[in-house]
Amino acid sequence: MNKFESTFRLLMAKKVICEHSSPLEHAYLSDTSDRSDMNQYLSRIGMTIVKTQDGLGFYCGYESIDNTRKKNEVLKDFETFSQTMEGIVAWLKLARNIDLDSKPIMAGGKLSESELLAAIEESNSLQNQLNHIAHKLKRGNKSKESKTKLRSILDYLVQEGYFISPFSTGSLFIATAKWSLLYETLEFIAINEGMLESEADGENELDTQMELI
Structure with a gap:
């Protein structure tokens, strides 16, 4: 190829x-x-x-959202994202709480599973956050072990393209630029919250939102 x-x-x-x-x-x-x-x-x-x-x-x-099929496809993608958005945002908060520099996840950033687990197991607050994420993403939420929950969540984030795991052991995870797109989508939602409910501009406003997404 x-x-x-x-x-x-x-x-x-x-x-x-x-x-x-x-x-x-x-x-x-x-x-x-x-x-x-x-x-x-x-x-x-x-x-x-x-x-x-x-x-x-x-x-x-x-290039443009100029027919019903395209609008429906974009809406479907957006709805799929909305279903996991809360869990992924909660993951961002967890990772940032663990990072000593409190930096957001960016493409190229590295996460060590063992370091994450050690920090989580030493903090009841972080364990509660992990439980919340597992529940929202429906990954490892039935397990009582933080290790199992963390691995299930990390595997899911790799599957969804947010991280890659370059080694077979999966102990190191490298962030991808999908986080960049996530931040842009969250920014769009924050700026345009309620647009779909607005009746002021009707269909024209929906067209504008579709193109921006």
Whole structure:
């Protein structure tokens, strides 16, 4: 499989491509000429490459939301995200509480499972946070052991593309640029909360929101 094909497949699978998750494909899209070739191909199906605001990742979006099918697909993706949003935001808070520098998770950032577990097991507050996350994400929530819950949550975040685990033991996790897209989505929600309920501008306002998402 050549770089064009592998990149196209990742874009169509709704992946966020960054140097940590997909280094070859990220290098391909970082080249202006190659990205232009891909955009020309994607334009045939009404899609285009979007770069995250921090410049760390690429993903695929519609050039415009101009029909019901596209609107429904975007709404479906947004609803799926909404179902796990609270659990993922709670995870961000947990990770930030454990980090001595209290830094948000960014692409390239590293997490050690053993260090996370040690911190959680020493704090009732962190254990309660972990229990809340396990419940919201429905991962390891039936287990009484923090170790099992933590591993289930980390495996889920790898499955969803937020982390990669470069070693077979899975003890080290590297964040991807999907966190960049998450922050942009949360910012959009914070700024435009209640737009769908507003009756002032009707369908035009919905069109604007769809395009922004």
